[in-house]
Amino acid sequence: xxxxxxxxxxxxxxxxxxxxxxxxxxxxxxxxxxxxxxxxxxxxxxxxxxxxxxxxxxxxxxxxxxxxxxxxxxxxxxxxxxxxxxxxxxxxxxxxxxxxxxxxxxxxxxxxxxxxxxxxxxxxxxxxxxxxxxxxxxxxxxxxxxxxxxxxxxxxxxxxxxxxxxxxxxxxxxxxxxxxxxxxxxxxxxxxxxxxxxxxxxxxx
Amino acid sequence: xxxxxxxxxxxxxxxxxxxxxxxxxxxxxxxxxxxxxxxxxxxxxx
Numbered sequence: 001x002x003x004x005x006x007x008x009x010x011x012x013x014x015x016x017x018x019x020x021x022x023x024x025x026x027x028x029x030x031x032x033x034x035x036x037x038x039x040x041x042x043x044x045x046x047x048x049x050x051x052x053x054x055x056x057x058x059x060x061x062x063x064x065x066x067x068x069x070x071x072x073x074x075x076x077x078x079x080x081x082x083x084x085x086x087x088x089x090x091x092x093x094x095x096x097x098x099x100x101x102x103x104x105x106x107x108x109x110x111x112x113x114x115x116x117x118x119x120x121x122x123x124x125x126x127x128x129x130x131x132x133x134x135x136x137x138x139x140x141x142x143x144x145x146x147x148x149x150x151x152x153x154x155x156x157x158x159x160x161x162x163x164x165x166x167x168x169x170x171x172x173x174x175x176x177x178x179x180x181x182x183x184x185x186x187x188x189x190x191x192x193x194x195x196x197x198x199x200x201x202x203x204x205x
Numbered sequence: 206x207x208x209x210x211x212x213x214x215x216x217x218x219x220x221x222x223x224x225x226x227x228x229x230x231x232x233x234x235x236x237x238x239x240x241x242x243x244x245x246x247x248x249x250x251x
Contacts, residue, residue: 018246025239030230047242054246112229115222134220135227166217 017057020066021050027067027136028074034131035078037120045081049074068138071146075128082124110169118165118174126164129157 028049032042052073053060060069119127125147132143133154140158144151168174 018243022243025235026231026233029233030227033230034227043236043238047238050242110219110222112222112226115219116226119223130223131227134216135223162217162220165219169219
């Protein structure tokens with residue numbers, strides 16, 4: 001709990017902003033990890049996001065969703081980094097991902113690590129849509145606001161992402177565990193121009 | 206039951222795995238680097 005030295009209203013606002021910002025860090029880390037696949041790069045992205053959010057804190061409207069607001073910043077930072085660095089789509093398996101997830105129906109259990117690798121082969125816009133709705137629990141409407149697109153577009157991206165992952169899981173075409181993750185690597189590189197073009201329209205808002 | 210991957214509003218069988226992936230990161234203890242960064246934000250305000 002940090003009390004602003006001067007005790008003025010602006011200080012209180014800053015303190016409450018920082019409290020809210022702190023609370024969403026675990027969610028930012030989870031979203032970034034899903035997007036990037038690598039814990040270190042994801043955390044770098046979150047740190048960048050926190051600094052940008054802090055610098056822009058006067059634009060945050062108290063009472064609105066800090067998670068949604070910061071996710072927009074993180075997403076834009078991710079797209080910018082992808083364009084700048086030709087984001088490599090490397091993947092580090094974490095201990096937590098070495099566990100099996102048992103589907104509710106008759107499918108084979110799926111390794112979370114396999115699921116994550118499969119996710120990383122998707123075009124960024126489908127990957128983020130599925131992460132927001134299918135993992136982060138955002139509504140289609142909220143996800144559409146975060147991605148700055150129409151609700152129907154988000155629904156379509158989520159549907160396509162689910163279909164692609166289901167197909168990969170069913171026919172066993174999930175990329176192998178390897179640092180040379182070629183399918184994921186190429187899929188990400190191939191999407192870059194497309195994302196880059198789309199990003200230019202949406203990043204600056 | 207068949208997976209409903211391409212049907213809007215229904216989730217395929219692996220969908221809970223996606224939430225687990227997300228939640229496993231949310232539940233991780235926060236690395237010190239973030240606490241350091243948060244205290245630096247205060248410094249920047251001096």
